[in-house]
Amino acid sequence: MSTSPLIDPSTLANELDDPKLVVLDASWYMPAHERDPEAEFEAGHIAGARRFDFDGDVRDPDSSLPHMMPSAERFQERVQALGIDRDSRIVVYDGMGIFAAPRAWWMFKAMGHDDVRVLDGGLPAWKAAGQPVEDGSQATLERGDFVARPDPARIRDAEQVLQSLDRAETVVDARAAPRFTGKQAEPRAGLRSGHMPGARNLPFDRILKDGHYRSPEEIRKAYEEAGVDGKKPIVTTCGSGVTAAVLALGAESAGLGPVAVYDGSWSEWGQETRPELPVVKGEA
Structure with a gap:
């Protein structure tokens, strides 16, 4: 293999x-x-x-x-x-x-x-x-x-992410910066704007070029520039769990994995009916 x-x-x-x-x-x-x-x-x-x-x-x-x-x-x-x-x-x-x-x-x-x-x-x-x-x-x-x-090491739910925010794991958000900072409204109705406390922002397209993954060296650099030092396990998130997987595979191809994906992502975390899931605005 x-x-x-x-x-x-x-x-x-x-x-x-x-x-x-x-x-x-x-x-x-x-x-x-x-x-x-x-x-x-x-x-x-x-x-x-x-x-x-x-x-x-x-x-x-x-x-x-x-x-x-x-x-x-x-x-x-x-x-x-x-x-x-x-x-x-x-x-x-x-x-x-x-x-x-x-x-x-x-x-x-x-x-x-x-x-x-x-x-x-x-x-x-x-x-x-x-x-x-x-x-x-x-x-x-x-x-x-x-x-x-x-494999429970590969998947996270909201409760698991909430318990480990900015402590045991590093959450990396694949959404575009305006959505991450809260300057741009979410495309899905009923969702708050912003991000999880302590999350880092790495828009998924920064590790791609012309429909391909960038080199492992470039991917590692992109993670470093996003404030991910690799000392803690990584959990990726996005709007609905699709581009979070782009980040996860990219990290693994660059030797930073394996990475867990928060399946519900912002479609779950950002819900106005989930006030127990904290949301902040601004830069990471």
Whole structure:
């Protein structure tokens, strides 16, 4: 198994014939992107890829929060339905380069599956490298034998974050600076503006360039400039737990991980109905 959580298009192309390899399209877009991941998958995807829909299928159906991690039982059932086995070698990609795929990567990590990587640059990099795509719907799959083994070190809930704020762990917020400082209102209704006390701000796009991750050295520097010294474990957060995973994977690729993700992120913490979760404004 590769020691890096990232894989490049040429390496992936050379591994496509591996019967244990499973390629997942985990594309998801914000409403402002005006893109349909299902339609785009049918129009063109890496040969043999399967759709991993963490927003509609592999999520907690009982939560009002967006794309929350499902129970281990539901995760296992939905992943088995995708034909994934306990010894599958998983590669995840998305249609923006690096955006949604790290969320799927983190979900598998949090459920105890270590052999999972992200295609650096995603589908755009695959196409730019001259690699072929196929169209059509996903093929019928034979159920796999994947077993979920939750890793509590990879995931945090609100109560756990509240107990460790600015003490046992360093919280790093992936949202843009105006949202972090509270100068810009949250795009979701009913949410307060600002950030958690003691949190550091590292907008996720600062560790990316042209749809790829920056070098490990550049990522470590970005974390340092955000005030993260690496002496305490890192917990990442964002608006709804997607770009928090971008930071988590980036940290791991740079040797700063493993990193936990606060699943509910600001969609939960910022709620006006949760005054017990403190919010402050201004710079970190």
